[in-house]
Amino acid sequence: MAALRIDVLTLFPEMFAGPLQAGLLGKALREGLLTVELTQIRDFATDKHRTVDDAPYGGGPGMVMKCEPLVAAAEGLRDRNSLERVVMLSPRGRSLTQAMIREWAAAPDLVLVCGRYEGIDERVAKALGAEEVSIGDYVLSGGEMPALVIIEALSRMIPGVVGNFESVETDSFYNGILGPPQYTRPQEFRGMEVPEVLREGNHAVIERWRRKEAIRQTMRVRPDLLDRCAGDDTKLIRELKREQDAPLEGETP
Numbered sequence: 549m550a551a552l553r554i555d556v557l558t559l560f561p562e563m564f565a566g567p568l569q570a571g572l573l574g575k576a577l578r579e580g581l582l583t584v585e586l587t588q589i590r591d592f593a594t595d596k597h598r599t600v601d602d603a604p605y606g607g608g609p610g611m612v613m614k615c616e617p618l619v620a621a622a623e624g625l626r627d628r629n630s631l632e633r634v635v636m637l638s639p640r641g642r643s644l645t646q647a648m649i650r651e652w653a654a655a656p657d658l659v660l661v662c663g664r665y666e667g668i669d670e671r672v673a674k675a676l677g678a679e680e681v682s683i684g685d686y687v688l689s690g691g692e693m694p695a696l697v698i699i700e701a702l703s704r705m706i707p708g709v710v711g712n713f714e715s716v717e718t719d720s721f722y723n724g725i726l727g728p729p730q731y732t733r734p735q736e737f738r739g740m741e742v743p744e745v746l747r748e749g750n751h752a753v754i755e756r757w758r759r760k761e762a763i764r765q766t767m768r769v770r771p772d773l774l775d776r777c778a779g780d781d782t783k784l785i786r787e788l789k790r791e792q793d794a795p796l797e798g799e800t801p
């Protein structure tokens with residue numbers, strides 16, 4: 549399988565240097581398991597000041613990224629990128645999910661467009677057939693960090709990047725819900741013990757305990773994800789609900 553190719557359009561390519569060298573992502577790039585190419589949008593401006601932004605129509609504060617340099621930068625990739633999936637980072641976009649990451653990782657290539665200032669002229673998305681994607685309900689100053697979030701999440705889906713793929717499969721969201729709690733040595737820390745079940749070595753019991761704890765945490769902080777549970781998970785949800793409803797010791801039912 550050919551390596552996934554990611555092209556990033558940005559005004560700040562220097563922001564990528566550190567993150568693209570570190571950890572599993574850095575190793576994957578060095579081994580050619582994926583390719584990331586950075587394109588400076590300003591190189592596609594045509595005036596002598598290399599202008600990439602202009603004042604907003606209708607007035608208001610700040611500047612807006614212009615259509616022409618951005619579209620020229622994207623179309624300049626045509627000899628090496630299919631441009632079939634162009635993602636524009638924007639707080640106005642669809643929220644990023646693990647399901648989107650899994651789908652994109654299966655494609656041969658992707659373009660990530662990083663905005664700055666007040667954002668990008670609305671017509672760029674239409675001209676490039678791009679989808680807008682947000683990494684969360686907050687506003688950053690640019691799309692570079694969101695692009696790095698996407699690149700790192702994508703890299704984890706590529707076979708060979710995470711040494712043991714089982715660790716990806718047990719991560720939060722991979723199976724729809726949050727992941728289970730984790731413990732390591734020492735057995736006791738400040739009066740808190742590692743749950744006994746994890747120390748007893750019965751793998752079937754451990755697996756069930758982990759799934760139940762994953763569901764418990766999902767019920768507590770992300771009940772919206774529980775719709776994705778089926779089969780044995782439904783039994784565990786019922787069990788947890790019964791436990792919640794059960795009277796506490798010494799309480800009259």
Ligand code: SAM
Nearest residue numbers: 637638639663666667682683687688689690691
């Ligand atoms: N005026 C824009 C709005 O209200 O939606 C915000 C522009 S923001 C200051 C500048 C750039 O940062 C955006 O064009 C986008 O590329 C990036 N950005 C900021 N927050 C983001 C988020 N939550 N997800 C993805 N990209 C984001």
